Amino acid sequence: MSIFDLYQILGQLVFIVGLALLALLSTALILGRMQIKEDRLIFPKLLLFTVDVFYGLFKKFSEQVGVDGKIVDQIGVEVRNKVNQKDFRKTKHEDKILVLPHCLRNTECQATLETSGIICKNCNKCVIGVLKNKGEDMGYKVYIIPGSQFLKKIVEQNKFKAILGVACYQDLNLCMMNLSNYPVQGVPLLRDGCVNTKVDSRAVLEKMGAIQLEDSGTKLDGSCSESNPKKAH
Ligand code: SF4
Secondary structure, three states: OOOHHHHHHHHHHHHHHHHHHHHHHHHHHHHHHHHHOOOOOHHHHHHHHHHHHHHHHHHHHHHHHHOOOOHHHHHHHHHHHHHHHHHHHHHHHHEEEEEEEEEHOOOOOOOEOOOEEEEEOOOOOHHHHHHHHHHHHOOOEEEOOHHHHHHHHHHOOOOOOEEEEOOHHHHHHHHHHHHHOEEEEEEOOEEEEOOEOOHHHHHHHHOOOOEEEOOOOOOOOOOOOOOOOEEEE
Protein backbone atom coordinates (compact mmCIF):
# COMPACT_ATOMS: atom_id res chain seq x y z
CA MET A 1 0.00 0.00 0.00
CA SER A 2 1.42 3.36 -1.02
CA ILE A 3 1.47 6.43 1.23
CA PHE A 4 -1.08 8.00 -1.12
CA ASP A 5 -3.53 5.10 -0.50
CA LEU A 6 -3.02 5.51 3.24
CA TYR A 7 -3.83 9.22 3.09
CA GLN A 8 -6.90 8.44 1.01
CA ILE A 9 -8.18 5.91 3.57
CA LEU A 10 -7.48 8.35 6.41
CA GLY A 11 -9.33 11.10 4.55
CA GLN A 12 -12.32 8.84 4.03
CA LEU A 13 -12.29 7.83 7.71
CA VAL A 14 -12.23 11.48 8.82
CA PHE A 15 -15.10 12.23 6.45
CA ILE A 16 -17.19 9.31 7.77
CA VAL A 17 -16.50 10.24 11.42
CA GLY A 18 -17.39 13.89 10.69
CA LEU A 19 -20.61 12.84 9.00
CA ALA A 20 -21.52 10.53 11.91
CA LEU A 21 -20.83 13.32 14.40
CA LEU A 22 -22.97 15.73 12.43
CA ALA A 23 -25.79 13.16 12.36
CA LEU A 24 -25.42 12.59 16.12
CA LEU A 25 -25.53 16.31 16.96
CA SER A 26 -28.50 16.93 14.65
CA THR A 27 -30.42 13.98 16.11
CA ALA A 28 -29.62 15.07 19.68
CA LEU A 29 -30.75 18.63 18.97
CA ILE A 30 -34.05 17.49 17.42
CA LEU A 31 -34.74 14.94 20.17
CA GLY A 32 -33.69 17.38 22.89
CA ARG A 33 -36.06 20.07 21.62
CA MET A 34 -38.89 17.55 21.39
CA GLN A 35 -38.16 16.36 24.90
CA ILE A 36 -38.30 19.92 26.27
CA LYS A 37 -41.46 20.83 24.35
CA GLU A 38 -43.41 17.62 24.85
CA ASP A 39 -42.13 16.75 28.30
CA ARG A 40 -41.26 13.13 27.52
CA LEU A 41 -38.12 11.03 27.49
CA ILE A 42 -36.75 9.95 24.12
CA PHE A 43 -33.41 8.12 24.00
CA PRO A 44 -32.19 9.75 27.25
CA LYS A 45 -28.86 7.89 27.25
CA LEU A 46 -28.03 9.10 23.75
CA LEU A 47 -28.91 12.68 24.73
CA LEU A 48 -26.84 12.61 27.91
CA PHE A 49 -23.91 11.00 26.08
CA THR A 50 -23.99 13.76 23.46
CA VAL A 51 -24.27 16.54 26.05
CA ASP A 52 -21.54 15.10 28.29
CA VAL A 53 -18.99 14.07 25.65
CA PHE A 54 -19.51 16.77 23.01
CA TYR A 55 -20.59 19.65 25.29
CA GLY A 56 -18.62 22.49 23.65
CA LEU A 57 -19.04 21.17 20.14
CA PHE A 58 -22.78 20.62 20.66
CA LYS A 59 -23.16 24.26 21.79
CA LYS A 60 -21.24 25.56 18.77
CA PHE A 61 -23.26 23.32 16.46
CA SER A 62 -26.56 24.59 17.93
CA GLU A 63 -25.46 28.19 17.43
CA GLN A 64 -24.37 27.46 13.86
CA VAL A 65 -27.85 26.17 13.03
CA GLY A 66 -29.50 29.19 14.68
CA VAL A 67 -30.45 27.70 18.04
CA ASP A 68 -29.26 29.36 21.27
CA GLY A 69 -26.42 27.25 22.72
CA LYS A 70 -28.18 27.41 26.10
CA ILE A 71 -30.43 24.62 24.83
CA VAL A 72 -27.60 22.15 25.40
CA ASP A 73 -27.62 22.94 29.14
CA GLN A 74 -31.39 22.85 29.17
CA ILE A 75 -31.41 19.41 27.53
CA GLY A 76 -28.79 18.13 30.00
CA VAL A 77 -30.72 19.38 33.05
CA GLU A 78 -34.20 18.32 31.89
CA VAL A 79 -33.13 14.84 30.77
CA ARG A 80 -31.09 14.15 33.91
CA ASN A 81 -33.96 15.40 36.07
CA LYS A 82 -36.34 12.93 34.46
CA VAL A 83 -33.90 10.03 34.46
CA ASN A 84 -33.06 10.50 38.17
CA GLN A 85 -36.48 11.54 39.47
CA LYS A 86 -37.59 8.12 40.75
CA ASP A 87 -34.34 7.33 42.59
CA PHE A 88 -34.21 10.83 44.08
CA ARG A 89 -37.75 10.50 45.43
CA LYS A 90 -37.02 7.05 46.87
CA THR A 91 -34.04 8.38 48.86
CA LYS A 92 -34.69 9.37 52.48
CA HIS A 93 -34.59 13.14 53.03
CA GLU A 94 -31.93 12.63 55.72
CA ASP A 95 -29.60 11.30 53.01
CA LYS A 96 -30.09 14.29 50.74
CA ILE A 97 -28.34 17.61 50.33
CA LEU A 98 -29.96 20.83 49.11
CA VAL A 99 -27.59 23.39 47.59
CA LEU A 100 -28.79 26.95 47.03
CA PRO A 101 -26.85 29.75 45.30
CA HIS A 102 -25.97 32.83 47.36
CA CYS A 103 -27.09 35.09 44.49
CA LEU A 104 -30.70 34.51 45.61
CA ARG A 105 -30.01 36.58 48.72
CA ASN A 106 -31.66 39.91 49.33
CA THR A 107 -29.26 42.79 48.64
CA GLU A 108 -29.50 43.75 52.34
CA CYS A 109 -28.55 40.27 53.51
CA GLN A 110 -26.54 40.23 56.76
CA ALA A 111 -25.50 36.59 56.52
CA THR A 112 -21.84 35.75 57.01
CA LEU A 113 -19.58 33.64 54.85
CA GLU A 114 -17.92 30.67 56.53
CA THR A 115 -16.02 27.66 55.23
CA SER A 116 -19.26 25.72 54.68
CA GLY A 117 -20.83 28.62 52.77
CA ILE A 118 -23.25 31.41 53.71
CA ILE A 119 -24.79 31.19 57.19
CA CYS A 120 -28.36 32.43 56.75
CA LYS A 121 -29.78 34.47 59.66
CA ASN A 122 -33.40 33.70 58.76
CA CYS A 123 -34.36 37.33 58.34
CA ASN A 124 -37.09 36.30 55.87
CA LYS A 125 -36.02 38.86 53.31
CA CYS A 126 -35.42 36.26 50.65
CA VAL A 127 -36.51 32.83 49.54
CA ILE A 128 -33.36 31.17 50.90
CA GLY A 129 -34.64 31.34 54.49
CA VAL A 130 -37.92 29.64 53.55
CA LEU A 131 -36.25 26.86 51.55
CA LYS A 132 -33.53 26.33 54.13
CA ASN A 133 -35.95 26.04 57.06
CA LYS A 134 -38.27 23.73 55.17
CA GLY A 135 -35.38 21.59 53.96
CA GLU A 136 -33.84 21.27 57.41
CA ASP A 137 -37.23 20.44 58.96
CA MET A 138 -37.55 17.63 56.43
CA GLY A 139 -34.07 16.28 57.17
CA TYR A 140 -32.05 17.78 54.31
CA LYS A 141 -28.58 19.17 54.86
CA VAL A 142 -28.80 22.65 53.35
CA TYR A 143 -25.90 24.68 52.00
CA ILE A 144 -25.89 28.19 50.54
CA ILE A 145 -22.82 28.54 48.43
CA PRO A 146 -21.08 31.33 46.51
CA GLY A 147 -19.36 29.09 43.97
CA SER A 148 -18.66 25.61 42.68
CA GLN A 149 -15.46 25.25 44.73
CA PHE A 150 -17.73 25.07 47.79
CA LEU A 151 -19.77 22.34 46.14
CA LYS A 152 -16.61 20.27 45.70
CA LYS A 153 -15.89 20.58 49.44
CA ILE A 154 -19.49 19.73 50.38
CA VAL A 155 -19.38 16.59 48.22
CA GLU A 156 -16.04 15.54 49.74
CA GLN A 157 -17.01 16.22 53.34
CA ASN A 158 -20.54 14.79 53.47
CA LYS A 159 -22.05 11.37 53.29
CA PHE A 160 -25.16 11.59 51.15
CA LYS A 161 -27.10 9.58 48.62
CA ALA A 162 -28.84 12.25 46.55
CA ILE A 163 -28.46 15.94 45.87
CA LEU A 164 -30.73 18.77 44.73
CA GLY A 165 -29.32 22.04 43.46
CA VAL A 166 -30.49 25.43 42.24
CA ALA A 167 -28.38 27.40 39.74
CA CYS A 168 -28.40 28.93 36.29
CA TYR A 169 -28.82 26.38 33.50
CA GLN A 170 -25.13 26.26 32.59
CA ASP A 171 -23.80 25.82 36.15
CA LEU A 172 -26.58 23.38 36.92
CA ASN A 173 -25.82 21.25 33.89
CA LEU A 174 -22.07 21.20 34.56
CA CYS A 175 -22.60 20.32 38.26
CA MET A 176 -25.16 17.66 37.40
CA MET A 177 -22.66 16.19 34.92
CA ASN A 178 -19.99 16.03 37.63
CA LEU A 179 -22.45 14.47 40.10
CA SER A 180 -23.89 11.96 37.66
CA ASN A 181 -23.02 9.06 40.00
CA TYR A 182 -25.81 10.29 42.29
CA PRO A 183 -29.53 10.69 41.62
CA VAL A 184 -29.07 14.42 41.17
CA GLN A 185 -31.93 16.89 40.60
CA GLY A 186 -31.80 20.52 39.61
CA VAL A 187 -34.03 23.57 39.46
CA PRO A 188 -32.85 26.32 37.06
CA LEU A 189 -33.00 29.96 38.06
CA LEU A 190 -35.74 31.99 36.40
CA ARG A 191 -33.45 35.01 36.32
CA ASP A 192 -29.73 34.42 36.54
CA GLY A 193 -26.81 36.73 37.19
CA CYS A 194 -24.53 37.55 40.10
CA VAL A 195 -27.14 39.23 42.36
CA ASN A 196 -30.90 39.50 42.65
CA THR A 197 -31.54 36.20 40.94
CA LYS A 198 -34.90 34.50 41.11
CA VAL A 199 -36.16 30.95 41.45
CA ASP A 200 -39.60 29.42 41.46
CA SER A 201 -39.76 28.34 45.10
CA ARG A 202 -42.72 26.05 44.35
CA ALA A 203 -40.58 24.13 41.86
CA VAL A 204 -37.86 23.72 44.49
CA LEU A 205 -40.36 22.67 47.18
CA GLU A 206 -41.93 20.21 44.76
CA LYS A 207 -38.56 18.64 43.96
CA MET A 208 -37.80 18.49 47.68
CA GLY A 209 -41.02 16.54 48.22
CA ALA A 210 -42.50 19.27 50.43
CA ILE A 211 -45.48 20.01 48.19
CA GLN A 212 -47.29 18.53 45.24
CA LEU A 213 -48.21 20.96 42.54
CA GLU A 214 -51.91 20.90 41.62
CA ASP A 215 -51.03 19.93 38.09
CA SER A 216 -47.42 18.97 37.54
CA GLY A 217 -47.93 19.46 33.81
CA THR A 218 -48.89 23.10 34.28
CA LYS A 219 -46.22 25.59 33.41
CA LEU A 220 -45.10 27.48 36.48
CA ASP A 221 -45.74 31.17 36.40
CA GLY A 222 -42.22 32.19 37.31
CA SER A 223 -43.04 34.04 40.52
CA CYS A 224 -41.33 33.31 43.81
CA SER A 225 -44.66 33.10 45.61
CA GLU A 226 -46.09 29.88 46.90
CA SER A 227 -49.62 30.20 45.63
CA ASN A 228 -51.64 27.01 45.27
CA PRO A 229 -49.18 24.58 46.72
CA LYS A 230 -50.79 21.41 48.03
CA LYS A 231 -49.01 19.80 50.95
CA ALA A 232 -47.62 16.33 50.33
CA HIS A 233 -49.05 13.57 52.48
S1 SF4 B 1 -33.14 35.02 54.63
FE1 SF4 B 1 -30.98 34.49 55.01
S2 SF4 B 1 -29.99 34.59 53.04
FE2 SF4 B 1 -31.97 35.66 52.83
S3 SF4 B 1 -31.48 37.82 53.21
FE3 SF4 B 1 -32.06 36.91 55.18
S4 SF4 B 1 -30.13 36.22 56.12
FE4 SF4 B 1 -29.75 36.61 53.94
